[in-house]
Amino acid sequence: ELKVEQNPLFLSMQEGKNYTIYCNYSTTSDRLYWYRQDPGKSLESLFVLLSNGAVKQEGRLMASLDTKARLSTLHITAAVHDLSATYFCAVDIGTSGSRLTFGEGTQLTVNP
């Protein structure tokens, strides 16, 4: 059974600081997604990583995938308050269609 673990689960950081969220998974996969969820809202797709070594950047967020280590990272650069949300990684191991398995989520709070 696929297990997806994120850490930290809770992250409180100051504006302007950098930090990394880690996503480890237990079964071989080369498809990983990062989503953002604001309180009471749905999941917003941030990044789609489809191969080993994939790196994608959008604004202050950068995601990477190492399929050999079964690890993805979401790096936050110079955090701002607007980034406060819960971030989920999701791994897809479906061989005949998608079956996303989500991590528990990392609740990020950026303090002024």
Add this chain to the structure above:
Amino acid sequence: EAGVVQSPRYKIIEKKQPVAFWCNPISGHNTLYWYLQNLGQGPELLIRYENEEAVDDSQLPKDRFSAERLKGVDSTLKIQPAELGDSAVYLCASSLMMNTEAFFGQGTRLTVV
């Protein structure tokens, strides 16, 4: 372009009552998913449709849950009878085809009292 639309947004029912949720996926998306999200946790897949066929329903508690996707577009998820432990957010998602990015609706927050 409209995203995934779900209704109702909120539902409060008494235990043992039936409840139904509705989902309209993004136009042209063949794959539709229903996920369950408990408070403080990531979503968990309940069922996946490819067009009108349920191709992955292994996580759906079939004693009380049922789903359908007639004509391969809109879908409904039903619970009968509801239990207290069913209180959660039910998310619908769709993707253009299998193994492509999924887009989520805003969810239905169910409270069973």
